[in-house]
Each structure stands twice: as structure tokens, then as C-alpha cells.
Amino acid sequence: MNITEHAKLAPYTSFECGGETEQLVIIENYADTQNLAAFTTNQQIWMLGYGCNVLVSDQGLPGTSLLFRGGEITLDGNMLIADAGVWWDDLVVYTIDHQLFGLELMSGIPGGVAAAVVGNIAAYGQAVADTLSWIDVFDTETKTTQRLVPEQLEFGYRYSNLQADENRRYIVLRAAFTLSPAPTHELTYQTALDVAERGSHDISTLEGRRQSILGARELAGSLWDYRESNHANKTAGSFFRNPQVTAEQAEKIIQFDETGKSAELIKKMNTVHGGDSLRVSAAHVLLAAGFTRGQTWGDVRLHPQHVLKIENTGNASAQAIYDVAQEIIRTTQEKLGITLVPEVRFLGEFTNH
Numbered sequence: 001m002n003i004t005e006h007a008k009l010a011p012y013t014s015f016e017c018g019g020e021t022e023q024l025v026i027i028e029n030y031a032d033t034q035n036l037a038a039f040t041t042n043q044q045i046w047m048l049g050y051g052c053n054v055l056v057s058d059q060g061l062p063g064t065s066l067l068f069r070g071g072e073i074t075l076d077g078n079m080l081i082a083d084a085g086v087w088w089d090d091l092v093v094y095t096i097d098h099q100l101f102g103l104e105l106m107s108g109i110p111g112g113v114a115a116a117v118v119g120n121i122a123a124y125g126q127a128v129a130d131t132l133s134w135i136d137v138f139d140t141e142t143k144t145t146q147r148l149v150p151e152q153l154e155f156g157y158r159y160s161n162l163q164a165d166e167n168r169r170y171i172v173l174r175a176a177f178t179l180s181p182a183p184t185h186e187l188t189y190q191t192a193l194d195v196a197e198r199g200s201h202d203i204s205t206l207e208g209r210r211q212s213i214l215g216a217r218e219l220a221g222s223l224w225d226y227r228e229s230n231h232a233n234k235t236a237g238s239f240f241r242n243p244q245v246t247a248e249q250a251e252k253i254i255q256f257d258e259t260g261k262s263a264e265l266i267k268k269m270n271t272v273h274g275g276d277s278l279r280v281s282a283a284h285v286l287l288a289a290g291f292t293r294g295q296t297w298g299d300v301r302l303h304p305q306h307v308l309k310i311e312n313t314g315n316a317s318a319q320a321i322y323d324v325a326q327e328i329i330r331t332t333q334e335k336l337g338i339t340l341v342p343e344v345r346f347l348g349e350f351t352n353h
Contacts, residue, residue, distance in 0.1 A: 001025065001026065001028060001035060002024075002028065003023065003025050004023070005022070005023055006021075006022065006023075007020060007021055007024035009021055009056045009060070009061065010056075012048060012067060013048070013052070013054060013055075014051060014237075015054075015055060015056075015235070015236055015312050015316075016234045016312060017055075017056070017058070017234075017317055017318045017321070018055070018056025018057060018060070018318045018347075018348075019058050019060025019318075019348070020061075021046065021060060021061040021062075021063075021064070022043075022060075022061070022062055022063055022064065023039075023064045023065070024065050025039050025064055025066050026069055027066060027084075027085055028069060028070040028071075028085070029070055029071050029072065029083065029085070030072065030173065030174060033084075033171075033173050036138050036140075037143045039064050039066070040064075040140040040143070043063040043064060044063030044064070045064055045140060045171075046061045046065040046066065046347055047066055047171065048065050048066065048067050048347075049067065049069075049111060049114060049115040050067075050069065050111050050112050050226050051226075052110040052224060052226065052236055053111060053115060053119070053343065053344055053345060054236065054345045054347050055236065055318050055321055055322060055347065056347050057346075057349050057350055058318045058319055061347060061348050066171070067085075068083075068084040068112055068114055069085045069112070070083075070085045070086070071083025071084065071085040071113075071174075072086070073090075073091060075094075078100060078178055078181070079133060079176055080094070080095060080176065082174060082176075082177075084171075084172050084173050084175070086112060086113045087111075087225075087226070088106070088109055088110070088111050088112060088113060088121070089109065089110070089225070091113060092104060092106060092108075095179060095206075096207060096210055099181060099206065101179060101180045101181070101182060101184050101185075102126070102131040102177065102178075102179040102185075103131065103179065104126075104206050104213070105124040105125055105185060105209060106121060106122070106123050106124070106126050106127075106128075106213075107213040107217075108214050108217045108222065108223055110224045110225065110237065113175050114171075114173075116128050117153075117162070117175050118160055118162045118163060119160070119343075120159055120160050121158075122158065122273075123213070123273070124189045124192055124213055124272065124273070125186070125187065125188060125189060126184075127155075128155075129153075129155035130185070131177040131178055131179060131184075132150050132176070132177055133149070133150075133176040133177060133178045134148065134149050134175070135147070135148050135172055135175045135176070136173045136175075137170040137172055138170070138171040139169055139170060140169045140170075145173065146170075157241070157242075157274055157279065158241050187203045187212065188268070189269055189273070190261065190268075191216045191269075192212045192215070193212070195215035195216050195219070196208065196211075196212040196215075198215075201215075219305070220306045221304075221305035221309060222237060222238075222306065224237070233311070234311060235309045235310060235312070237309060238282065238309060238343055239308060239325060239328075239343060239344050240282040240285075240286075240340040240341065240343060241282060241340070241343045242273060242279045242280060242281055243279065243282060243285060243338050243340060243341070244274075244276065244279050245278055245279075245280055249280075249336065250267070250270075250280050252336075253285055253338075254266045254267065254284060255288075256287040256288045257284055258287070266281075269281075282308050283306065285338055285340065286302070286307050286308060286328065286332070288335075288336060289328070289331050289335045289336055290335065291307060291331070292307070293305070293306075295307075296313070297323075297327075298316065298320060299312060299313050299314035299315055299320065300312065300320050300321055300324045301313045310324055318348075323353065325342060325344075326352065328340065
């Protein structure tokens, strides 16, 4: 466990911006969690994980900021148990090394195991909810540890009820996944299939699937690892969730696809990513609203490869990134009648203009 008073948070986030926290506590393994009671008193608690899906206010965060970074992975038959701070892609690699299916299509997603569970991360047809067996959580109110099962988490698209205000008292400590020695999902997402064909990857194998997914994510500028110094890619990934729209809106939105794919194929891809052909790509929504790849506002930019990613290209403040996000939300609502919901969490105080 590492404890720092009045720590700058920018170095711990993928946006590399934001203010200080009164106290920074880095949890490095499961044993460290036995001391959580001492750091979860009446002061405010902030969960940052690996800081790759958050925007921290320039004014900083009062109270204590908890970072879970590190931990162990154990295997009991086909059940995989991982500490909250395990880097998600390390967990995926572990499953591939042990020839277990169930997580491989979520290769390359940045963040830790705890964040993966809370956000029910999903990609290319797989979601955390598909294989999760249980989680252990620390209740900051009762100072006790509890085990929760999927039925208690109300999983949905990019959602678990751990995101609800009344459940923010729970801190995920570890998670268990039941995997399979045989494939559990078919890889059907066209971009990944195209990568597999070009690279001659055998998608019946775990490694072939992983390489196809990593290739697709690289094309979209979606690869990020906290251990690699890459200041040219200061982004939190896809900033907005794919919205659910009407059939009429969907027909209009998919016309803004730039890949030349047919409307039917795009609907199929939307279904794979969002579980519904009417949950359209938020990237297509931005394009339909008039935003463009590479569009800039000072040091804030929409990624040239993936318009859905908001970037800090230099020394942008958190407020400047927040302002761009709010402009996008207002514009898409005014022009298209579509409300975009951020996938990125805003931590601390921001000014609404």
C-alpha cells in the first residue's frame, strides 16, 4: 500500500489532467484491502482504478482517492479469480495462456478488473456479465465484506447497479469468472473478421481471436496501456455510450458510416456491440450532427481515427475537455433529438456554461 498526501492526480489518468487529491491511497494487492476501513471514514471516497475512464476536475478531489493497481490471478478448475487491481488485459492473456474461452473478445480493453465489473464492459459480442460468477465487495458504511452474485447486480448495456448512487458505498475487491475450454461466443463483428482475413488469423483459436480483436482496436486507435509512456494518445477511449434510438433515427444515422458497409451489415454490427440494431454507434451520431474526425478546440481534439474519442493533444484542462463534451451533447440533442450519455465519469466539480 502506498499513501501520499496532497498528490497530483494528472499522472494517474489517461487524460493527464486534473487537480490534486487530499490523500492518495494505492492498493497493490488483496491483502491491502484489509486496511480499507481506516481509509473509508466519513470523508469523501473516490475510485480511480487506472484512471482511464475518468475526467478529474481541475479543482481536484477532496477526501481520499483510491487506486487499485496490482493483484493476483488464481485458477480453480474453470473458475478464474482476479483481484480488483489486476489489469484487465493481463487477465485476458492469462485465460488465453490457460486455453479458456469467455473473455478473449474483450482483449485490449484498458482498465482494471473492478472497473470492468462496475461498467459491465463489453466488446465484439462478449460482456463481463456473460461469465461473472461472483464478486467480493467492501461496504464502506458497515465496514464489512460481502459476496454478491450477478442477479444482484442488475446487469445491462454498459451497466451494473454498482453505478447507482445508493450502491457507491461498495468497493469491488475481487471477481470470479467461470470460463470454458470450448468457444462460448462466435466472432461475427465484420471489422474483426476483415482483420482476421488479412492477417490469416484462425478465429477458431484463442490466439487468433485475440490478434483479430487487437488489430481491429488498433485500426480504431483504441489501444492504451498505463505501463507504456504514450503522451501522444491522452484519451479515455470512447467518450459516449451508443444510444438507443427509434427505427427512423437509426436509418438516418447509419447513412453516415464512412466504411462503405451496407445498412444491414451496420445493423448487425450495432447488434453485436450493443445488443440491439437500434442501439446505434455514437461515432455515427457525432458525424450525423456535423462533427468531424480531427476537429479541434485548442488542445482538445476528436481523434483522427475514431471521432468518438476526445483527446488532450497538449495541455488541455479538464474543464476544456468537459466543455467539448457538453457541446457535443447539446448539439446532438438539438440537431438530432438524440441524447448522448458519457461513458467517461466526471469526478469533482465542473462549470456549466
